[in-house]
Amino acid sequence: MKLDEIFHKKKSRLSTLKSRRIATGANHKRILECSQCAAQAEREELEQNHWICKNCGAYFALDAQTRIEMVCDEGSFHEMNRMMATGNPLAFPDYEKKLKNLRKKNKTMDAFTCGIAKIEGIAVAIGVLDSHFLMGSMGTAVGEKIARLAEKAGKKNLPLVIFSASGGARMQEGLFSLMQMSKTAAAIHRFREDGGLFVSFLTHPTTGGVSASYASLGDIMLAEPDALIGFAGPRVIEQTIGRKLPEGFQRAEFLLEHGMIDDIVKREEIRTYLGRILKMYRKGKQS
Amino acid sequence: MSTKTILSPYETVQEARNPKRNGIAEYIGELFDDFVELHGDRLFRDDPSLVGGMASFHGKTVMVIGHRKGKNTKENIEYNFGMTSPEGYRKGIRLMKMAEKFGWPVITFVDTPGAYPGLEAESNGQSNAIAQSIACMSALKVPVISIITGEGNSGGALAIATADCVWMLEHAIYAILSPEGFASIMWKDASRAPEACEIMKITAKELKEFGLIDDIIPEGDKGMKQLDAMIGKALKRLEKNTPEQLALNRYEKFRNLDGRCWSL
Numbered sequence: 001m002k003l004d005e006i007f008h009k010k011k012s013r014l015s016t017l018k019s020r021r022i023a024t025g026a027n028h029k030r031i032l033e034c035s036q037c038a039a040q041a042e043r044e045e046l047e048q049n050h051w052i053c054k055n056c057g058a059y060f061a062l063d064a065q066t067r068i069e070m071v072c073d074e075g076s077f078h079e080m081n082r083m084m085a086t087g088n089p090l091a092f093p094d095y096e097k098k099l100k101n102l103r104k105k106n107k108t109m110d111a112f113t114c115g116i117a118k119i120e121g122i123a124v125a126i127g128v129l130d131s132h133f134l135m136g137s138m139g140t141a142v143g144e145k146i147a148r149l150a151e152k153a154g155k156k157n158l159p160l161v162i163f164s165a166s167g168g169a170r171m172q173e174g175l176f177s178l179m180q181m182s183k184t185a186a187a188i189h190r191f192r193e194d195g196g197l198f199v200s201f202l203t204h205p206t207t208g209g210v211s212a213s214y215a216s217l218g219d220i221m222l223a224e225p226d227a228l229i230g231f232a233g234p235r236v237i238e239q240t241i242g243r244k245l246p247e248g249f250q251r252a253e254f255l256l257e258h259g260m261i262d263d264i265v266k267r268e269e270i271r272t273y274l275g276r277i278l279k280m281y282r283k284g285k286q287s
Numbered sequence: 288m289s290t291k292t293i294l295s296p297y298e299t300v301q302e303a304r305n306p307k308r309n310g311i312a313e314y315i316g317e318l319f320d321d322f323v324e325l326h327g328d329r330l331f332r333d334d335p336s337l338v339g340g341m342a343s344f345h346g347k348t349v350m351v352i353g354h355r356k357g358k359n360t361k362e363n364i365e366y367n368f369g370m371t372s373p374e375g376y377r378k379g380i381r382l383m384k385m386a387e388k389f390g391w392p393v394i395t396f397v398d399t400p401g402a403y404p405g406l407e408a409e410s411n412g413q414s415n416a417i418a419q420s421i422a423c424m425s426a427l428k429v430p431v432i433s434i435i436t437g438e439g440n441s442g443g444a445l446a447i448a449t450a451d452c453v454w455m456l457e458h459a460i461y462a463i464l465s466p467e468g469f470a471s472i473m474w475k476d477a478s479r480a481p482e483a484c485e486i487m488k489i490t491a492k493e494l495k496e497f498g499l500i501d502d503i504i505p506e507g508d509k510g511m512k513q514l515d516a517m518i519g520k521a522l523k524r525l526e527k528n529t530p531e532q533l534a535l536n537r538y539e540k541f542r543n544l545d546g547r548c549w550s551l
Contacts (some may be wrong), residue, residue, distance in 0.1 A: 085549060096434075169442075169463050171473055174463050178441070178445055179445075182544075185425060185449075189425060193426065209441075216419070217419070258410050260415060261377040264431060
């Protein structure tokens with residue numbers, strides 16, 4: 001093993017340990033309430049049930065760390081560009097203060113966490129957008145990390161899996177944020193043109209500039225049940241057309257019916273489902 | 288309006304939306320010797336809010352694509368106020384691919400309040416169409432020039448603006464979304480749009496300083512003449528590159544456009 005690899009391993013083990021400590025820290029509530037039915041549940045009980053409400057079946061929003069632990073093989077995740085932080089390109093009032101508070105609360109520098117990991121024994125480049133950080137909006141740091149992840153996956157010849165959850169572009173970074181749509185779409189497009197497999201996994205909610213850029217460019221498009229996925233938000237559409245939207249509009253099931261995604265995968269089945277795809281993809285490449 | 292007038296950001300928005308401004312019809316009429324409009328996405332329908340076709344620029348064949356707004360209510364209804372649906376973007380993609388096949392440069396004119404937020408637009412994959420259009424444009428192996436002539440709002444504008452040269456008319460705007468939408472999201476109050484305009488940094492001058500656009504075109508006849516010269520010059524410069532180099536340069540441009548707003 002090369003020297004820098006040893007250090008890399010040590011560093012990533014440290015960061016995993018650190019985040020473990022945070023996840024079980026005192027600032028996390030022990031009793032949580034379902035946003036859909038208001039039923040209360042203990043943290044451990046939710047963890048065992050894949051963060052699905054036992055009462056109504058609603059999915060709790062996952063933070064990046066929990067998503068990674070749920071999907072990847074234990075201890076296989078090596079984070080990349082962990083400290084990448086956005087600036088304040090428009091000098092937007094109070095943005096820096098807001099970022100500072102969110103970084104402290106979420107223990108991440110921004111809304112996107114990414115790295116190299118294994119799923120069912122197969123190495124992948126993986127990224128997760130976290131809706132707990134400014135609605136998972138795509139600012140310059142998020143866009144840069146996504147582009148770098150795609151480039152890394154290309155260089156290392158790894159399949160790329162990204163879980164998205166986002167309100168879209170980040171208002172506080174204005175046109176700089178809009179440009180991340182071009183940056184990420186271009187990077188993912190290049191990765192795919194060079195033969196890479198991109199699995200885009202859409203979770204609740206994926207809208208606006210994220211759904212209208214890299215997240216819609218998956219070779220395979222998947223979604224969690226009932227996830228809201230669309231370009232415009234439902235409120236904006238209702239205002240535009242002047243009437244109520246039909247039940248289930250822009251939900252994952254609606255997108256499947258309209259041919260926009262390949263399938264809906266239940267949370268508890270995601271790991272094995274991805275494993276099956278990745279195994280067949282690898283076999284297909286060898287033969 | 289005199290080109291010397293300095294407008295506030297909110298006045299700029301109003302001017303950018305002025306129905307008397309030059310639209311796609313005027314630009315096509317003034318800049319090109321001939322234009323043959325091509326219709327339809329070959330999948331579902333023709334979207335009249337996005338015009339496309341082959342044109343002759345000083346004897347050189349190019350592909351022109353642009354949003355179309357109406358000059359009056361009747362036209363605006365017909366053209367859906369310049370709000371494009373997935374079918375429009377898919378027509379654009381089809382025409383860009385055709386241009387690439389024949390080696391014709393692509394010139395786009397951007398003027399839209401945003402992509403259409405409608406029921407059918409969502410059902411037909413608005414996100415997918417915009418994403419595909421951006422991806423297609425980012426890798427085209429022919430020169431691409433985009434001119435923001437009025438309103439350049441949201442992904443609906445960016446869908447046809449991932450170009451080697453991005454220029455703006457002096458009183459055009461280019462924004463993450465409409466100032467009203469921004470104020471509504473940030474402060475739950477659309478009437479604070481004038482305030483939003485100041486914060487958002489959406490004028491040509493501000494965006495040029497940020498390096499997010501490449502050049503500013505004056506308003507009026509003088510601007511049209513200048514635009515004609517600029518297109519000629521840019522095409523000459525871009526066509527010195529190999530097709531592969533063109534695509535790579537554009538990739539690098541958008542890869543590095545944020546001038547390292549982030550830090551590691």
